[in-house]
Amino acid sequence: MQDRIERALPGAVARVEGAEAHFSAVVVAKAFEGKTRIEQHQIIYALFRKEMAGGEVHALQLRTSTPAEWEKES
16 A cells, blocks of 8 residues: 555655554655645545555554644654
8 A cells, every 4th residue: 555655645754554454644745735634634535535445554544744744743
């Protein structure tokens, strides 16, 4: 999952944890700039639409931010 996110969003940094179809991810990406939190999450969910429909991914908890937001929070 981490690789797919990072390939889809150049320059993104992702950290994914979980197993047995339940995952959580923290994603920091410049691609999120100017997007609402919902739009950011939709970008990530779209990457795993097939797996979510097929049950391979049952739950995906997300924390997304831009690099600037991440810097402020850290």
